[in-house]
Amino acid sequence: RNICVFPLVSFLIGLSSQGEFLVEISGTTVTITCPLEDEGIQWDPSGRRGDTEERKFIIRDHDSTPANLSCSLGNKKHKLYLNARVCANCEELDALTVAGVITADLLITLGVLILVYYCSKGRKGRASTGGDSRPRGPKMQRPPPVPNPDYEPIRKGQREVYAGLESRGF
Numbered sequence: 001r002n003i004c005v006f007p008l009v010s011f012l013i014g015l016s017s018q019g020e021f022l023v024e025i026s027g028t029t030v031t032i033t034c035p036l037e038d039e040g041i042q043w044d045p046s047g048r049r050g051d052t053e054e055r056k057f058i059i060r061d062h063d064s065t066p067a068n069l070s071c072s073l074g075n076k077k078h079k080l081y082l083n084a085r086v087c088a089n090c091e092e093l094d095a096l097t098v099a100g101v102i103t104a105d106l107l108i109t110l111g112v113l114i115l116v117y118y119c120s121k122g123r124k125g126r127a128s129t130g131g132d133s134r135p136r137g138p139k140m141q142r143p144p145p146v147p148n149p150d151y152e153p154i155r156k157g158q159r160e161v162y163a164g165l166e167s168r169g170f
Contacts, residue, residue, distance in 0.1 A: 021080045028086045030059045034071035035078055044070045062086050 019035025034041050034055045043050070043057045046068045050059040057069065066083040 019078065021078065023080075023082065023084060025084055025086055026092065027090070028061050028063075028088050030062045030082070030084055030086065032057045032059075032069060032080065032082065036071060036073045036076060038073050040073060042072050044072070046070075 021035060022033040024031040024033075034043075034057070036055065039054070041052075041055055043052055045057065045059075048059055048067050048069065050057050052058075055071075057071070059067075062084065064085050066081065068079065068081055070077055070079040072078070
């Protein structure tokens with residue numbers, strides 16, 4: 001099952017000089033309401049098949065291709081360019097459901113943050129057991145001094161590397 005977000009905005013408004021078209025999308029059905037309010041409205045679907053009910057033009061099984069539609073009454077004519085995407089397998093979500101999902105997600109995230117904070121708060125004073133396994137306490141000896149990194153002892157098999165060097169006086 002696919003859940004599409006774009007049907008949340010279930011209407012599009014096409015502006016006209018004297019009114020607004022109302023476009024409602026539900027699955028693959030598109031319902032367009034003409035801004036003219038009198039009876040006897042004529043629809044010009046320009047090749048589209050659809051049913052007319054009073055001020056509404058209903059396109060069933062819309063294939064998401066753009067269309068030019070117009071409704072007229074006498075000498076008044078309103079035109080609409082319809083470019084609506086539809087989805088056959090989409091589940092419609094209303095604004096309340098989306099707000100509930102977002103709120104629940106935020107509350108769960110906040111709960112996890114608080115849980116991690118309180119669980120890690122108790123471990124603050126403890127020493128790490130990963131790196132140092134030597135016992136600590138009053139009987140611990142001082143470690144040997146760190147040798148100077150500028151002077152590295154000559155290892156066996158490396159004498160010939162240093163054999164050509166002569167001592168220099170400064």
